[in-house]
Structures are given as C-alpha cells and as structure tokens.
Amino acid sequence: MSGHPDGPGLPLVIDTDTAADDCFALLVGLLDPRADLRAITMVAGNVGFDQQVENAFLTLELAGRAGQVPVHRGARQPLVQPWISAEEVHGDGAGGLRRTGDDRPDAEPAQDALVRLAEQHAGELTVVAIGPLTNLALAVRRDPAFASRVRELVVMGGSLNGRGNVTPAAEYNIHVDPEAAQIVLDAGFPSIRFVTWDPLSLQHAVFDAGRIERIRRLGTPLGDFFVRANQASFDFDVAMGVGGSVHCDTLAVLLALDPALAEVERRYDVAVELAGTHTRGATVFDWHAPRGGNATAIERIDGERLFEYVLRLLSR
Template identity: 35%
Template sequence: MATGELKRIIIDTDPGIDDAMAIFLALQSPEVDVIGITTIYGNVYTTLATRNTLHLLEFAGRTDIPVAEGSHVTITKGTKLRIADFVHGTDGLGNQNFPPPNGKPIEQSAAAFLVEKATLYPGNVTVVALGPLTNIALAIELDPGFSEKIGQIVILGGAFSVNGNVNPAAEANIFGDPEAADIVFTSGADVLALGINVTHQVVLTDADRDKLAESKGKFAQYLCKILDVYFSYHRDAYDIKGVYLHDPTTVLAAVNPSLFTFAEGVVRVQTNGITRGITIFYNKKKRFGEDTEWSNKPTVKIAVTVDAPAVVELLMERLINS
C-alpha cells in the first residue's frame, strides 16, 4: 500500500497499560501511518506520559515517530488532576521500572503539532484521543480552522446511557477535563466517540493473555510483563476475570469503522455540580420549541454496537505476529 492510501494518524495518549497496547496495535496495523504521538495527563502525569511514550517507541524500534508533549493542566488551567496510577501502577506501565528512554520530545507543544499536521494534510489526519481532551481543545483555540482541517477525531470518552467509571455520572477521560471535552464535541469537527457503553463489551480474558504469553510476538511478550497490575485492578473493581480493551478498541474504530455501528446527534458535557463530566447525547428525535444550549450545535457520531470478538481477534493476531 502506498503512503498516499494509508490513513495518517496522531495518537494523543497518557500511557497507561491499555495505551501501550493501543500504540503497539497502531504500529502493527498496515492500514495506518502513525505520523506522531502527543501526550497528556490521565493515567499518569504528562511528564511521565511523555517518558513512557518515548520508551514504548524505543522498544518498538520506531524512534522516527515524533513525540510532542501536551498540556500539564486542564483547559481552565486546573492543576488538581485525577491520575489513575492505582489502575496502571505508579509508573503507568505495571510497575516494571523500565530504564529511562534516550529520546526527547520535539520542541513543539502537542497543540501546535496537531495544528501543523492538520494544516499540512487538510482532511487527511485522524487524531485518536485516548486521554482527556485538553490538547485537542487547545488546538481548536490555537487555530479556529482546525475543526475543518482535521480529518477526524476519534475519541475514547463518555458513558452514553450507562454509569461512568469515575463515579456514576462520569467517564475518566471526559471527567479529566470536561470543559475541553465540551469544546471538542461542539467544535464542528468530524467527531466519533466510543464510550464505555461500548468498550466494556470488549474484554481480553485470562485465556487470551496466556495465548499472548505463549506466542513469540515481541509486543505480546512485552505486554504480558505489564498486564498483571491491570488484571488485578479489574478483578477488584469489576469482579471480572479479564481487562477492558478501551484504547485498542478506539484505535480499531479509526482503522476499521465497519466493526461498529454509530448514532448521530449532539453531545454536550456538563461542567459543574454532581454530574460534572457526564456526556449527554441528544438523538434529535424530538424538535424542541425553544432555543436552548442544544440548539444549532453540530452533530457527532457515537458508537452504539461493536463486534467484540472481531476486535479481540484482530488485536491478538497483530500482537502475536509482532
């Protein structure tokens, strides 16, 4: 496949065990060309997210991919961040304490890098956003034309008609920066969101992990080393013998949307009170008489169903053949 036909993607990420899995999956996907990775807080603080990203790329032998460091604070300059190190280990990668990477991030900020690439390849870059949406909202603020220039923004975020995973209202990535999320959802960009209503259907089981461990795959072997912490968290928090594949599923939605079905409507994010971070999807089935915060807002797509066995099979095959 010539580069002209490859889907150019930038991954915005906070590695994170399932982020590591998603990055490896993207690198193993012949349909895409990863043209850069931007970092954000979430599973770990931004500085560590950058370090982990550089480490993962070094392990993968892909130091040619530029890494742009993202924001250390929310879009409203909030510094009290919710960091999920209890899910991924204090180092974000299963407490393996890998040696520091040799690489450095580029001078450009994540937002400037996103704007530059969207301008260079108008309509031809997909951002796969695996953390809070601060960097993407900053790119929209930096360049009002960004929403038109960016091909697609595929978001892991939200909990549509189900409970959240930070509290009953909110999912972690949206809760991480609700103001930024609302900017992105109402920006007019081509947005595709995968909420935990979909990603919770995609589970990597103990048996799958054993298959990865028995394989010769370089990435499969690496992931088996770091997965322990993640499995025990899921056992305690959800009482399941497996882990949810949030991030890899989102990468595959960018690569192969035919594995999903989508609904189109307006999404707004509540930014205060007890439901701060909740994502409300308006299906446009009813026409309301009065002008509201929902009127004349651009529509986005949200994932409604997923072919979970196909997603797991594709992930396994690509990691095993690495």
C-alpha cells in the same frame, strides 16, 4: 500485517496519556500498515506526565520505531481543575519496564503540532484522542480553523447511559477535563466518533483471563510486554467486577483504521455536564438529536474480531 507501510497510509495523530492500553493503542498506530502515524501528542491523564512520556518512548522502542515518530509534550494540567490521577488503576503504566534509548520529545508543543499537521494534511488527518481532551481544546483555541481541517476525530471517552468509572456518572477521560471536552464538541469537527466506556467498551472490549493467557502463550516480546504492562489494570478491573481488562483505547485506534469494525452506530447531540454537584464530567447523549447530531456513538463492534486482531499484532 507487514509492519509500517512503504506507501502512504492514513495520516494519523494519537493524543494519549500513555499507560497500559494506551501503549497497546500506540502499537496499532505504529505497526498496522494502514496507518501513517505522524505524531504522538502527550496530555495529562492516567499517570505522572513524565512517566507517560517515558511509556510512549518505551512503546516506540518495542515496536522497532524508535526515532521515527515525534513525541510532542502537551498540557500538563486540565484547563480549569487540578489533574486527577489514575495511578491506582495503572501503576506506572508499563509494568516497571524501562526503555534503553535516550530519545527526547520534540520541542514543538503538542497543540502547535496538531494545528500544523491539520494544515499540512487538510481534510485527510485523523486524530485519535485516547486521553483527556485538553490538547485538542488548546489547538481549537490556537487556530479556529483547526477543527474544520481534521477529517475525523475519534474520541475514547464518555458513557451513553450515564454510568461512569471515576464517579457514578463520569468516565475518566471526560471527567479529568470536562471544559476541554465541551470546547471540542462545540468546535465544528466534520466528524466525531465516540468510543464510549459504557456500554461499548464494557460489552465488547474486555479481555478476560482466558484471552490474557492466550496472549501470554504467544511467547513474543510484544506479547510479554502486553501481559506485564496490563497486569495492574487487569487486577483493578477484575476487582471492580468488570471481568477482565478493558481495551477501549486499542479499539479506538483500530476503528480509525477500520471503520467497518463498527456494527452499529448512531448520531447524537452530545454535551458535557460542567456544573452538576454529582454529575460534573458526565456526557449527555441526546438520542432525539434535534439538530441532527454533533457526534456519532459506536454502539456495537465485533469483540472477537478485536481480540484476534490484537493477538496477530502481538504475535509479530
């Protein structure tokens, strides 16, 4: 890895609710030479919206990319229901670290930036959505042709087997705005690839205490940032019996750049439960896929390869 490419990389937008693993996912988009990160778009999710924006700018600074990638503010609330915080998981999402610069978000709203970039890079743009899908749904509403112009949408969200992490059935990113998720699934994106919470992330994207210690021993600024920003999530996940912190957002961005990382994937017809008393926000992956499937779920990746990649990224 030699840093941001001199030549063109994959035109990329990361739509994020920046906290902990989202920050590390941004580092992939900012530092991997295969990526040409055109924008960071912010959506209501993990922590307070203004804190998320601060965390995005902090990550830009730490990557040595301050002032080089625009940050666009998007939806501060889901389409229908009130915002649901995950601050009990992430704290402030940055381990108390603060940026030193004073860069400000771009005046263009996130949904407008998404529509514009999809038009400018028609058939080439990849969008990685690692938060709730509100901004994507608003872009679909803004321009019916938006979805068809995006080469690929990678979504971190949902669960293949009905196991949630907020409710018994619902994963956080989908649970926060299930209406938005269904709009995105119905929009006609040429390719949607899901990085699910369970089983994919829980089986292949967990960093246990031994892995965190290897990162700590790097002694680099990025390694120190990772350990500090990750601590709250690590403690929460371990207390929940996961065995370490889960790095599905980082995995999602890496899969956009390196599709071969996926060892097993399968087509599904995917829908979101919008009305269930106990299952609202659950993703239903129909393995029969009678219509040929509207999305692909990645079912297995090389978890050791993911960790070694992160280790190299943070050793810079």
